[in-house]
Amino acid sequence: xxxxxxxxxxxxxxxxxxxxxxxxxxxxxxxxxxxxxxxxxxxxxxxxxxxxxxxxxxxxxxxxxxxxxxxxxxxxxxxxxxxxxxxxxxxxxxxxxxxxxxxxxxxxxxxxxxxxxxxxxxxxxxxxxxxxxxxxxxxxxxxxxxxxxxxxxxxxxxxxxxxxxxxxxxxxxxxxxxxxxxxxxxxxxxxxxxxxxxxxxxxxxxxxxxxxxxxxxxxxxxxxxxxxxxxxxxxxx
Amino acid sequence: xxxxxxxxxxxxxxxxxxxxxxxxxxxxxxxxxxxxxxxxxxxxxxxxxxxxxxxxxxxxxxxxxxxxxxxxxxxxxxxxxxxxxxxxxxxxxxxxxxxxxxxxxxxxxxxxxxxxxxxxxxxxxxxxxxxxxxxxxxxxxxxxxxxxxxxxxxxxxxxxxxxxxxxxxxxxxxxxxxxxxxxxxxxxxxxxxxxxxxxxxxxxxxxxxxxxxxxxxxxxxxxxxxxxxxxxxxxxxxxxxxxxxxxxxxxxxxxxxxxxxxxxxxxxxxxxxxxxxxxxxxxxx
Amino acid sequence: xxxxxxxxxxxxxxxxxxxxxxxxxxxxxxxxxxxxxxxxxxxxxxxxxxxxxxxxxxxxxxxxxxxxxxxxxxxxxxxxxxxxxxxxxxxxxxxxxxxxxxxxxxxxxxxxxxxxxxxxxxxxxxxxxxxxxxxxxxxxxxxxxxxxxxxxxxxxxxxxxxxxxxxxxxxxxxxxxxxxxxxxxxxxxxxxxxxxxxxxxxxxxxxxxxxxxxxxxxxxxxxx
Numbered sequence: 244x245x246x247x248x249x250x251x252x253x254x255x256x257x258x259x260x261x262x263x264x265x266x267x268x269x270x271x272x273x274x275x276x277x278x279x280x281x282x283x284x285x286x287x288x289x290x291x292x293x294x295x296x297x298x299x300x301x302x303x304x305x306x307x308x309x310x311x312x313x314x315x316x317x318x319x320x321x322x323x324x325x326x327x328x329x330x331x332x333x334x335x336x337x338x339x340x341x342x343x344x345x346x347x348x349x350x351x352x353x354x355x356x357x358x359x360x361x362x363x364x365x366x367x368x369x370x371x372x373x374x375x376x377x378x379x380x381x382x383x384x385x386x387x388x389x390x391x392x393x394x395x396x397x398x399x400x401x402x403x404x405x406x407x408x409x410x411x412x413x414x415x416x417x418x419x420x421x422x423x424x425x426x427x428x429x430x431x432x433x434x435x436x437x438x439x440x441x442x443x444x445x446x447x448x449x450x451x452x453x454x455x456x457x458x459x460x461x462x463x464x465x466x467x468x469x470x471x472x473x474x475x476x477x478x479x480x
Numbered sequence: 481x482x483x484x485x486x487x488x489x490x491x492x493x494x495x496x497x498x499x500x501x502x503x504x505x506x507x508x509x510x511x512x513x514x515x516x517x518x519x520x521x522x523x524x525x526x527x528x529x530x531x532x533x534x535x536x537x538x539x540x541x542x543x544x545x546x547x548x549x550x551x552x553x554x555x556x557x558x559x560x561x562x563x564x565x566x567x568x569x570x571x572x573x574x575x576x577x578x579x580x581x582x583x584x585x586x587x588x589x590x591x592x593x594x595x596x597x598x599x600x601x602x603x604x605x606x607x608x609x610x611x612x613x614x615x616x617x618x619x620x621x622x623x624x625x626x627x628x629x630x631x632x633x634x635x636x637x638x639x640x641x642x643x644x645x646x647x648x649x650x651x652x653x654x655x656x657x658x659x660x661x662x663x664x665x666x667x668x669x670x671x672x673x674x675x676x677x678x679x680x681x682x683x684x685x686x687x688x689x690x691x692x693x694x695x696x697x698x699x700x701x702x703x704x705x706x707x708x709x710x711x712x713x714x715x716x717x718x719x720x721x722x723x724x725x726x727x728x729x730x731x732x733x734x735x736x737x738x739x740x741x742x743x744x745x746x747x748x749x750x751x752x753x754x755x756x757x758x759x760x761x762x763x764x765x
Numbered sequence: 766x767x768x769x770x771x772x773x774x775x776x777x778x779x780x781x782x783x784x785x786x787x788x789x790x791x792x793x794x795x796x797x798x799x800x801x802x803x804x805x806x807x808x809x810x811x812x813x814x815x816x817x818x819x820x821x822x823x824x825x826x827x828x829x830x831x832x833x834x835x836x837x838x839x840x841x842x843x844x845x846x847x848x849x850x851x852x853x854x855x856x857x858x859x860x861x862x863x864x865x866x867x868x869x870x871x872x873x874x875x876x877x878x879x880x881x882x883x884x885x886x887x888x889x890x891x892x893x894x895x896x897x898x899x900x901x902x903x904x905x906x907x908x909x910x911x912x913x914x915x916x917x918x919x920x921x922x923x924x925x926x927x928x929x930x931x932x933x934x935x936x937x938x939x940x941x942x943x944x945x946x947x948x949x950x951x952x953x954x955x956x957x958x959x960x961x962x963x964x965x966x967x968x969x970x971x972x973x974x975x976x977x978x979x980x981x982x983x984x985x986x987x988x989x
Binding site for chain 2: 323326327334335337338339342420421422423432433435436437439441446449450453457
């Protein structure tokens, strides 16, 4: 069968709408998951550096277990394995409100929370101990030291590796197609299914991802330069 | 900014340099050379093609290929042929065919005029219709009761298309394959699963509690199953049709049917006189 | 309520077929991961060196390739290879070939970046001193830069190998029967997702955690 190129399928018919819908869903699931990952990452990353062992152990367990299992497995686990164990009321709500979106978001957020945790931990560890000691000498409690000094500095230090992982989060959102989240890659396949034009459909999806990723990377490089702390260079996480 | 532009331009250049895909080499010539017939078939559609409790890939459609189509192909190319199976699902089967990843789709594919524009079909080897699988006691009794309800279907199936186009008031949820859609039904994520009646029967029989589920509704569409090939693949079509025809005439087809759908088969589903006449009419009997 | 019997009943299929690839389905996580890591790293070394080449006709394509791969999801690359290769070769290709090609193309870019960063982390003074002593470019690379670069690269390299090992699970999307797909096959029949996916999560964990422990020990030995 000869392959006839037909680029117009991308904008005639429903393809354009599908791709746009997919892009919006990709962004939605990624942004929400990112927030979850940031919160989990900061809390558990900090927990791994405190002097109290039980907190360190809990955080380490979370990080090591979630980080070492493939993301696809987590996707199936959260979508197929978890809902049946939830109370009936929660299940009914989920199933009427796009359970697959929430399962995908959770899988993405919890997985990347574990990875962010490592990055934050590395950032915190690279802060000179003297900062911590000076703060304690001034009379701040451990919690205050972390909240007011350590974490804010660490966040500025880790912009490059954190950006890298955030882009990985965006790219990993594509795995949600396996649980039928109609995100961008799913829609590219949908276009291809209905128009039989695989190359055009995949190109459209690819170009959108490229623009997103390279665009965000460019913006973050500028952000990093603005927020860099002179004198403190973060090692790549 | 420059970087993004550079990468996108490079991609565009690379794509435009892709050599135009030339004329298709005759499939039979390729099979003669390699000795392999690659078929795309299902892994979760009992009893047509599925993976059984011993983790073997078996099924009615697979047997039809192994016992009817393979001998015909072997006769045509003059050598022994091995049948290789690859998984295909409704959204992937036509792309796999057109991309030369498989030579023949033998599973549960419905022969429709619209699909005939893109692929060629063999003789019909099974006949069923679309229905719904619901929990016993569900208010859904047929296609007229589905407005506002969550209906699961397989992405790119004829059922999904019909529901989407003719019954837009139903909340259609499309899944990549049958087991995923069925699990959604089991867990209560959807109110009904629409698929071809015989496949629903196969799923129900293998469900954890078959008595909890029932198949409802008259056929809201007719679903004749055929094996699909690339368009214009005349020699392969002749071989496949020849093999099926021999099966109808010699009775081998009905033996295979009995094995899977007979009283002692995986899924008892007697061949009605009407359907039998329809099948035989194809070969002029 | 939880029934791990399904794991026990299908243990042989999951581990022997899914993990090791011994059986009628081809497949196998290890059968894919090990060559992918080997090939991906080997090609990655060339990619990394190419990015640092002085000749622009080498460094520019290498850079474009790396930037492109890093800007798209692995799933997308897998779909591209799944469609393009059989079209080009006009032959059905087993999933193994498609998956291996996709992984090597994808991971070589990431390994390349690690190699590049490793080489660039060797202080410029080393190269200058080597040239001053009279070594050629090739000799400088071989005896001065690369040995130091490799020591710097090892942590990131091993991390990337672990990532690749986990990424092999995505091959299941195109039907390759790896550990994840094997679990899916059993689940489609038995409908016991929690037990099955938890089981394979533990199996993956055992492998990757061991790999990272081994890596830490290896790093310590190199540092001494």
